[in-house]
Amino acid sequence: MSDRDKIDKESREHRETTDPSREEQLSLLQTITMEVAAAGDFSSALKVVLRRICEKTGWVFGQAWLPNQEGTVIECGPAWFCAEADLKEFRAASEESHFVPGAGIPGSVWKSKQPVWIQDVTLDGNFARIKAAAKAELKGAMGIPILSGDEVLAVIEFFVHESRAEDKQLVKVITAVAEQLDLVMDRQRAQEAVREREARISLAAESANLAFWVLYPERNTAWMSEKGRVIYGFDSKLPLTWELLVSRVHSDERAAVQAAFEQARTSHGTFESEHRIVLPDGKTRWVMMRGRCLQNEHGDLLEVIGVTIDVSAQKQSDLELQIQRDEMEHLNRVALVGEMTASVAHELNQPLTAIANNAAAARRFFDRGQIDPAILRQLLADIAAASHRAGEVINGIRGMARKGERTRSLLNLNAVIADTLRLVRSDILTRETAVVTDFDPRLPDVEAAPVQIQQVLLNLIVNALDAVEALPLAKRRLIISTRSLNGESAEVSVRDFGTGLPADRAEKVFDHFFSTKAKGMGMGLTIARSIVEAHAGTLGAENAEGGGALFFFHLPASRGLPMGKAA
Amino acid sequence: MCGMIATSNIENRAVAQVRMTPSEKPSQEIVCLVDDDPLVLRSTGLLLVSDGFAVRRFDKGEDFIAYVASHDVPLVVLDIWMEEMTGLEVLARLCAISPQTHVIVITGHEDSAARILAMQIGTVAFLIKPFDDEQFLEVVHRALGHEPAPPLRGALTM
Numbered sequence: 001m002s003d004r005d006k007i008d009k010e011s012r013e014h015r016e017t018t019d020p021s022r023e024e025q026l027s028l029l030q031t032i033t034m035e036v037a038a039a040g041d042f043s044s045a046l047k048v049v050l051r052r053i054c055e056k057t058g059w060v061f062g063q064a065w066l067p068n069q070e071g072t073v074i075e076c077g078p079a080w081f082c083a084e085a086d087l088k089e090f091r092a093a094s095e096e097s098h099f100v101p102g103a104g105i106p107g108s109v110w111k112s113k114q115p116v117w118i119q120d121v122t123l124d125g126n127f128a129r130i131k132a133a134a135k136a137e138l139k140g141a142m143g144i145p146i147l148s149g150d151e152v153l154a155v156i157e158f159f160v161h162e163s164r165a166e167d168k169q170l171v172k173v174i175t176a177v178a179e180q181l182d183l184v185m186d187r188q189r190a191q192e193a194v195r196e197r198e199a200r201i202s203l204a205a206e207s208a209n210l211a212f213w214v215l216y217p218e219r220n221t222a223w224m225s226e227k228g229r230v231i232y233g234f235d236s237k238l239p240l241t242w243e244l245l246v247s248r249v250h251s252d253e254r255a256a257v258q259a260a261f262e263q264a265r266t267s268h269g270t271f272e273s274e275h276r277i278v279l280p281d282g283k284t285r286w287v288m289m290r291g292r293c294l295q296n297e298h299g300d301l302l303e304v305i306g307v308t309i310d311v312s313a314q315k316q317s318d319l320e321l322q323i324q325r326d327e328m329e330h331l332n333r334v335a336l337v338g339e340m341t342a343s344v345a346h347e348l349n350q351p352l353t354a355i356a357n358n359a360a361a362a363r364r365f366f367d368r369g370q371i372d373p374a375i376l377r378q379l380l381a382d383i384a385a386a387s388h389r390a391g392e393v394i395n396g397i398r399g400m401a402r403k404g405e406r407t408r409s410l411l412n413l414n415a416v417i418a419d420t421l422r423l424v425r426s427d428i429l430t431r432e433t434a435v436v437t438d439f440d441p442r443l444p445d446v447e448a449a450p451v452q453i454q455q456v457l458l459n460l461i462v463n464a465l466d467a468v469e470a471l472p473l474a475k476r477r478l479i480i481s482t483r484s485l486n487g488e489s490a491e492v493s494v495r496d497f498g499t500g501l502p503a504d505r506a507e508k509v510f511d512h513f514f515s516t517k518a519k520g521m522g523m524g525l526t527i528a529r530s531i532v533e534a535h536a537g538t539l540g541a542e543n544a545e546g547g548g549a550l551f552f553f554h555l556p557a558s559r560g561l562p563m564g565k566a567a
Numbered sequence: 568m569c570g571m572i573a574t575s576n577i578e579n580r581a582v583a584q585v586r587m588t589p590s591e592k593p594s595q596e597i598v599c600l601v602d603d604d605p606l607v608l609r610s611t612g613l614l615l616v617s618d619g620f621a622v623r624r625f626d627k628g629e630d631f632i633a634y635v636a637s638h639d640v641p642l643v644v645l646d647i648w649m650e651e652m653t654g655l656e657v658l659a660r661l662c663a664i665s666p667q668t669h670v671i672v673i674t675g676h677e678d679s680a681a682r683i684l685a686m687q688i689g690t691v692a693f694l695i696k697p698f699d700d701e702q703f704l705e706v707v708h709r710a711l712g713h714e715p716a717p718p719l720r721g722a723l724t725m
Binding site: 426432 | 607609610648649653673676696697698700
């Protein structure tokens with residue numbers, strides 16, 4: 001409201017206070033002001049006004065008319081009041097009517113924005129509901145506009161049974177009441193606007209670097225800030241709809257975004273979604289979308305306000321971090337294969353030796369012309385078996401050296417340890433180290449990626465072998481044991497009898513690049529820990545009683561995959 | 568499982584055929600073979616059989632030691648890295664029980680400490696797997712005090 005309007009209003013109020021019927025007016029105004037304030041919305045406020053005016057003035061019927069959304073006609077609003085039951089027929093007739101600007105009482109008031117008074121409607125040529133009025137025995141009528149600035153929000157219409165001459169004083173009072181109504185509504189609208197603005201601001205504050213959008217579900221239109229249009233690749237003049245917004249979402253994630261939106265819409269709550277959007281030029285962006293549904297006092301959805309943040313850069317760095325982690329893991333596995341040189345060489349040499357010997361023997365039998373088909377068959381079968389075994393060794397190494405093998409399955413850690421020990425069998429032999437295993441037969445299964453768990457075990461075993469390498473034969477031993485922790489998790493521990501961990505800083509062995517070995521990268525244990533933690537487990541180290549280091553890890557027991565999936 | 572593996576029917580047949588060959592050496596010397604890997608054990612055995620030897624195979628060092636205590640063994644082909652009793656342990660005991668037995672060590676990988684130790688206790692050769700069949704058989708013949716390579720084999724491998 002401009003200052004001039006305020007002054008205008010105040011001067012009018014000043015005039016009214018000098019009026020003879022001042023007390024009546026004041027009482028009506030007071031009552032209505034209080035009740036309208038309590039009413040909450042425009043329609044309830046109108047009901048209060050209609051009833052109070054009828055009660056105070058003795059007019060028998062009152063109803064409100066509202067211009068339609070397009071502004072083409074004025075129609076009956078939901079608010080009305082009648083002092084007598086048989087006036088309901090007149091209400092029904094009104095409900096069936098609508099007026100263009102200038103037609104009937106509502107149309108005239110709407111057009112002129114001025115009160116209208118009719119002494120006897122049954123004698124008025126511009127009164128369409130004349131039959132209904134005659135039946136209801138209504139004659140005197142008045143229509144008063146409810147203005148907001150220059151806009152007619154509503155027209156209130158009153159009737160009495162008798163023919164009435166124009167009562168300017170009454171019109172004045174009701175106009176003042178109507179103004180009061182507008183003031184109250186104004187205040188409410190302002191409060192609503194503030195609430196919305198607050199909602200918007202808080203949303204904005206929550207998310208830096210945001211693009212802002214508002215969706216009007218009733219009209220299925222949307223507004224989007226310029227920044228938002230840039231993020232989504234919308235032309236600045238393109239009319240927007242929710243469908244258009246959703247069409248930008250990557251097809252893999254579109255259904256999920258739509259579902260989150262619908263969920264928020266039905267519950268009038270908020271929704272949040274992280275997804276990709278695909279721009280018209282084919283570029284993909286990662287965005288975080290947050291939306292909030294705003295409703296009116298009756299719980300009707302008014303609009304959905306939201307923000308979209310471009311998180312592509314953050315996603316990219318997350319991705320790079322993951323790739324780096326994968327790369328380190330991979331390097332560690334390759335390094336482990338390298339450290340298992342004795343085993344790798346031995347495991348490959350055995351079948352290769354068998355193949356070479358068998359082939360040489362076959363050739364010799366041939367050379368002498370003494371070939372027995374049974375012997376030849378045996379030689380060839382053994383060659384095939386040895387080749388197959390060599391292939392398995394290669395596959396085992398390749399499995400360790402391969403990247404990104406992280407499919408999880410149901411594992412029994414006892415079996416994984418046994419397999420891993422077979423892999424390093426020759427190293428254990430050549431290092432003349434005794435490896436004692438103590439397996440808990442009730443060890444619960446875990447869900448894990450076999451290659452990764454093998455990597456953890458190899459890191460611990462190779463470290464333990466290194467730790468005892470320089471010791472006299474009798475002390476060169478490891479104890480690998482498993483234990484069920486109340487059936488809730490499986491514990492694996494690798495104990496050596498070496499010099500133990502640095503006294504005051506056992507945890508330091510898990511730091512990057514901490515190594516006590518001449519050739520070590522110092523990454524093994526860091527990677528092992530990250531693998532265990534990625535499986536919701538823990539990896540720790542302590543000095544064992546009686547000397548040496550004890551490394552242990554826990555993995556949570558599987559919550560039970562169906563048996564069929566265990567393989 | 569029985570550690571001492573008797574020569575199979577197949578090998579017996581091969582041996583019988585070898586025996587009938589007039590150009591072959593008359594003596595049927597028995598070579599002992601110790602390796603815990605069944606594929607290597609059999610293939611090395613057949614390689615020796617193809618050159619006219621009779622072979623006694625063992626997949627455990629203990630079993631060989633038990634055998635050598637009561638038999639005259641001119642030559643043993645011994646694997647070093649075996650589970651349970653290792654080749655080096657077998658060597659050490661062999662020195663005490665049967666110092667006249669010649670030893671050829673075959674191993675999966677070079678290990679200078681093992682080589683030095685083996686050579687000190689009467690090993691005639693130290694071969695890395697996979698080894699050349701000619702070289703291997705030549706070493707076997709030499710260990711048994713035979714003439715160098717028989718003419719037939721030499722001619723055909725040219």
